[in-house]
Amino acid sequence: MTDTVTKDKAKDTPAAETEPSTNSQKLFERAQKVIPGGVNSPARACKAVDSQPIFMARADGPYLYDVDDTEYIDCVLSWGPMILGHCHPRVLEAVERAVIRGTSFGAPCKAEVELAELVTEFMPSMEMVRMVNSGTEACMSAIRVARAFTKRDVIIKFDGCYHGHADSFLVKAGSGMATLGIASSPGVPEALSKLTISLPYNDLDAVTKAFQEHKDEIAAVIVEPIVGNSGLILPKEGFLEGLSELCQKHKSLLIFDEVMTGFRVNKGGAQKMFNIKPDLTCLGKVIGGGMPVGAYGGRRDIMEMVAPQGDVYQAGTLSGNPVAMAAGVAQLKVLQNEKIYTELQESSDKLAQGLKDLIKENGVNATVSHTCGMITVFFTKQEVTNFEQAQKADTETFSKVWKSLIKHGVYWPPSQFEAAFLSTQHTKRIIDQTIEAFEKAFKELA
Ligand code: HOZ
Numbered sequence: 001m002t003d004t005v006t007k008d009k010a011k012d013t014p015a016a017e018t019e020p021s022t023n024s025q026k027l028f029e030r031a032q033k034v035i036p037g038g039v040n041s042p043a044r045a046c047k048a049v050d051s052q053p054i055f056m057a058r059a060d061g062p063y064l065y066d067v068d069d070t071e072y073i074d075c076v077l078s079w080g081p082m083i084l085g086h087c088h089p090r091v092l093e094a095v096e097r098a099v100i101r102g103t104s105f106g107a108p109c110k111a112e113v114e115l116a117e118l119v120t121e122f123m124p125s126m127e128m129v130r131m132v133n134s135g136t137e138a139c140m141s142a143i144r145v146a147r148a149f150t151k152r153d154v155i156i157k158f159d160g161c162y163h164g165h166a167d168s169f170l171v172k173a174g175s176g177m178a179t180l181g182i183a184s185s186p187g188v189p190e191a192l193s194k195l196t197i198s199l200p201y202n203d204l205d206a207v208t209k210a211f212q213e214h215k216d217e218i219a220a221v222i223v224e225p226i227v228g229n230s231g232l233i234l235p236k237e238g239f240l241e242g243l244s245e246l247c248q249k250h251k252s253l254l255i256f257d258e259v260m261t262g263f264r265v266n267k268g269g270a271q272k273m274f275n276i277k278p279d280l281t282c283l284g285k286v287i288g289g290g291m292p293v294g295a296y297g298g299r300r301d302i303m304e305m306v307a308p309q310g311d312v313y314q315a316g317t318l319s320g321n322p323v324a325m326a327a328g329v330a331q332l333k334v335l336q337n338e339k340i341y342t343e344l345q346e347s348s349d350k351l352a353q354g355l356k357d358l359i360k361e362n363g364v365n366a367t368v369s370h371t372c373g374m375i376t377v378f379f380t381k382q383e384v385t386n387f388e389q390a391q392k393a394d395t396e397t398f399s400k401v402w403k404s405l406i407k408h409g410v411y412w413p414p415s416q417f418e419a420a421f422l423s424t425q426h427t428k429r430i431i432d433q434t435i436e437a438f439e440k441a442f443k444e445l446a
Contacts, residue, residue: 023067024055042176046414049399059086062425072411077421080285085425091289094330098323111325118332125277129297131320135259135284136164138294141314142280146220146253148312149302156221158201160230160387163257172198174229178417201386204242220253225270228260228419230390231376232369240276259284265372289327345372354435362442374419404441
C-alpha cells in the first residue's frame with residue numbers, strides 16, 4: 001500500500017478544466033463523451049466527494065488496483081457481492097469450468113436448480129425462488145407478485161431505503177439518489193408514485209397509522225431489514241417484529257429486501273439474525289459471486305402465481321445464466337461453513353472498535369454503525385436510526401476523509417449514504433491498515 005499516484009487524484013477538479021494526467025482521468029474524459037456522466041451507475045461517479053471516478057483494472061483478495069496501478073484496500077467490494085474477497089479460487093474455478101461450456105443457453109441448466117436449492121436451504125422462508133439478473137429486477141418483480149396476490153396496489157417503503165430503480169421505488173430513496181440529493185426522479189409517472197407510501201424507518205407508529213388510513217389497500221411493506229443504502233442503519237428492537245405483526249393483521253405481505261444483507265450478515269441473512277419470516281425476500285449481490293444475479297422468492301402459495309405456473313408475468317433472456325449460476329453456487333457452497341460469519345463478525349467488530357477509539361482520540365464528530373461485514377462512519381455525533389438523521393451528517397467532512405483514505409490506499413464508498421463492506425480476506429493486518437489510514441485521515445482534518 002503506497003501513497004503514490006492518487007495524491008494528485010485526491011485534488012481532482014472537473015476534467016474539462018485540467019489536462020488529464022492519470023489513466024483514470026484519461027478514461028473518464030473518453031467515458032463522458034459516450035456514457036452519461038461517464039459511469040454506468042451514479043454512486044460510483046465520486047461526484048458526492050467532489051472527485052472523479054477511479055477506473056479499476058484488476059482485483060485480488062482484499063485489494064483493488066486502478067488503471068494507474070495504485071493498490072487499494074477495497075471496502076466497497078463491488079457494493080457487497082465479494083464477501084469472499086476478489087478472485088476466490090473456488091469461484092474462479094467454477095466460472096472457468098462453466099464458461100468453456102458456453103456463456104448462455106436461454107434454456108434451463110443444472111446450476112440454476114443447484115443455486116435455487118442452496119437459497120432455499122440457507123433461507124427456509126424462501127420455499128420457491130425465481131432467478132433474475134439484479135436486485136432491481138428482484139424487487140420490481142416481488143411487488144408485482146405481492147400486488148397480484150393481495151389484489152391491492154399500495155406499497156409501503158421507508159425513507160432512505162433503496163430497492164433498485166424501478167419506478168415504484170424512486171420515492172425518498174437512498175443510495176445514489178441520496179448521494180446526489182435527487183428527491184424524486186423525473187420520468188416516474190405521478191400516478192405510480194402515489195401508490196408508494198414512504199415512511200420513516202424504525203417508526204412503527206407511522207406504519208400503524210398508514211395501515212389505518214389505507215385500510216385494505218396495502219399490498220406489501222418492503223424494507224431493508226438492516227438499511228445499507230442510507231449508510232448502515234440498524235433496526236430498533238421490535239421494529240421488524242412490529243412490521244410482521246401489522247402485515248399479518250392487515251393481510252398484507254412483508255417483503256425483506258436482503259439484496260445487501262442476504263448471505264452477508266449471517267448465512268440466513270437478516271431474517272435469521274432477527275428471527276422473522278418474511279412472506280417474500282429479494283436477493284442480489286452475494287448470491288451471484290460477483291456475476292449479475294438477483295432472485296426473489298418466498299411462500300410457495302405466493303410464488304406459484306409466477307408464470308408459467310401462474311399468470312404473473314416476469315421473464316429474462318439471461319435469467320439463470322449458466323456462468324452466473326456457477327459463480328453463485330460456488331460462493332454459497334463456501335459460505336456453508338458458518339465459521340466464516342464468526343470471523344467476519346470479529347473483523348467487523350475490530351474495525352468498528354478501532355474507528356470508535358480514533359473518533360474519541362481525535363475529537364471527530366462521528367458515530368460508527370456496523371454489523372457483520374458492513375460498516376458506516378456517520379459524520380454526526382447523534383446516533384443514526386433513520387434517514388433524516390443520516391442526512392444531518394456532515395458530508396463535507398465525509399468528503400475530506402474519503403479523499404485522505406484514497407491517498408492512503410483505502411477505497412471506501414464515495415458516499416456518506418452507502419455502507420462499506422468487508423470480506424473474509426480482510427484479515428487482522430488489513431483491518432489494522434484500514435484503521436491506520438483512518439487515523440491519518442482524521443489527523444489531516446485538523
Ligand atoms: N446501488 C448500488 C449501491 N447501493 C450500486 C452503486 C454503483 O455501482 O454505483
